Amino acid sequence: MLLTLIGKQMKMLLRNKQPLIILLVMPVVLITILSTALAGVMNSGGEPAIQAKLVIIDESNWQQEEASISSFLKEQGISGPALNAFKNNDPIYILENSILASKDVNKYITLEKQPASELESIRKEKDIDGILVVPADFRLNYIKAAYFDDNQSPNIDLFLSQENEIRASIIQSIIDQWQNGFSKSLALAKAGISPDEVMQSNQHVEKIEQILEEGERKIPASIYYTVGMLVMFALYIPSFLSGFALQEVQWKVYDRILLAGVSATKYALSIFATGTLVAIMQQIIILLFGKFVLRIDWMGLEAMAIIVLSYSLFIGGLAALLTTLQFRTKSDGAANIFNGLVVSVFSFLGGSFFNIGDVSSLLANIGNFTPNGAAMTAILFIQKGQRLDVIWPYMTALYVALILCVLLAIVLFPKRGVTS
Template identity: 30%
Template sequence: MFYIGKDAKQLLMDKGALVTMLFMPLVLILILGFALGDAFTGMPEKIDVAIVSDETLADAVQRFSDELDDWPAQEKTAVLGLAEQLSVPELLIETVESTEDLDSITFHYENELSEARDKDYAGVLHIGEGSRAQIWEQQFLGGGESTGTFTFYANTSEPQQAAIVEAIMKQFIDQFYAQTALANAGLESSMLEGIGDVIYQGSQPISAFEYYMFAMGVMFVFYTAGFMASYAYMEKKTSVYARLILANVSQVGYLVGKGVTTVFLVLIQLMLIFAVNLALFRIEIGNWPGVLLISLMLGIAVASVALLITAIQFRFRSEKVANQFMFFIITIFASVGGSFFPVSDLSPLLAQLSQWTPNGRALTAFLQAAQGAALEEIRPAILMLSGFSCLCFAIAWLFFPRQGGAES
């Protein structure tokens, strides 16, 4: 608590640091949110989606036909014909392809699920074997709740496009099952009427303000690393560090104290940015525990960078590293990581590269959690940030001077 209180007090007295860490991100969120709002509410120019089916429609009809062997021939033929018309995957594809507002979505048929997921699709729709027949059993035989397996695998490198496709599919399937329930209840409702009227409501799952709330957050938290490293070197120059060592404070204790303080300050910084934007723009978060977990891991990553810069500065007795980091490295990371614009809209290569930066991977995870993604979906980001932190901590410990480090 001593370290946290001391560094927090020093930070509060540094008006330039406060402006950089809190005021600038809020201003940029406002500017970019209003300036680029249209780019987030419209459909992307091109969205490629893969379809992988473990069986053909004909095979599915034959499977269902085998279950109707004891039916009269005339009724069986009528039901099979209607079932073929009401095949959910085919209806979904036909509806999307015939809707003018969704003409940017293109479906591609693949044979292998693993190969499709390795390609640059926004997502992959996997149609499990027997899934069509299971839905038909529910519709025509009263088989209870459907267990048909339709799985959509979102491309984490294309969160914006994947979210659009997933939202459209969910809306379509919800409408389909609603009409099925009405029909089973004996209410007048045509199974085909209105199914093609899937309306893309312009409800891009990620608004400009929501995107830049996270994008500016993951960018400006790294300035905290630079400021903390600068404060640490100032302590060395003014002999504060030397007095701590003489007072039997170990080097490990000093570094741990700086790291814990950095994590604490990053969490406060993120929570303030989130709170202001949630209040102003009524942004909804689908998975708050996920957002908090990512915030914690990002804070640890920032702390590891702060300690790495501190160790390098102590080793070479220069404060230029922190300045260069804040002026150049953060800007490069922000550009590659997607803080200024969604890099997935520029090129697949840049989108992949962004996932190897801590801020880019954290941004993707934040966006996924905001859309309600489960822990399993954000786990790769958690593991990447953990690995990055461990690497920086290890290098920092190797660089940190064991002897003579207390000299100014």
């Protein structure tokens, strides 16, 4: 009887053009459009969507401080060429010309220099995301603290916009990296390492980006959006199945099924099984489209099978829960809210539209706890070439959501007929 119910629901799904278009045609079309249109941005590092504006107000400079620095160094018995070594290691110079000027940073931060007299007016400008104020005698104080055991550390002031928190956080991250590097230099110098060694170690500025481990590959737009649309459009399956179930209630078909001796539990189980089966079929079709049309070389087939099956089981559980809610409310309001709001929010947080981690690490972490976000992150890790064990934290989040859906469906599903 269970197979008969599954077969009946599959026929209802296949006889309706709208579900087939949304579940199969739309993801394929969007994958093709997005992977083609955004290939240049994702594959070759095009212009970022967010760019912060930083203003540096330097109340002094090396030329103004050179006399006082030379005088101090002579008192310490240092003169001649050694002065140039300190000059080449000017922290502000390295920040402006090595870090902020690098192609990996300047595409996210635009730099502007202003005199100290403009500070108050600049702080009122809404398009300024950060202001770095370098006080007078900063360079002299830095040299004293770094190399001559002066316990007073040089200070700088960083003002960040409260209105543009995302762009301000980009500036904060870069400045923190810069300060951290020179703090380490300070500690090394105080540990007895010569100034030349410390300065040489600071002349090399590593790129602030993810370093791929051996055997990993970058994720091109074709893979990213195939996976993104795969997990997103699977979320529409429960609303279609719950809609068909509600139609059966309204047409008295559900009551006749119960009168025929089929238990409500078995009917709910058939919804769960149908949702799982449809999700598996949908994902396989999309993955095959990626392989044969987009020429994607899918890696880690064993891990991919585990993720697809796990996510499909969640879709089945969600279909049973959504059917339960519609039976309880006797309307399609639950499915409409789910399609109009929940799918959009989950897809945004899960990263189906774009990599949310580029905007906010907090939102990315939240997205990893959504079922679609967990499945997408797990698949992308496998496609980078990482090992199977990396997916288990995300599978845990997925199975927690599955168990929650199943338990709620069991508790709330009407055990008798549903009156329309």
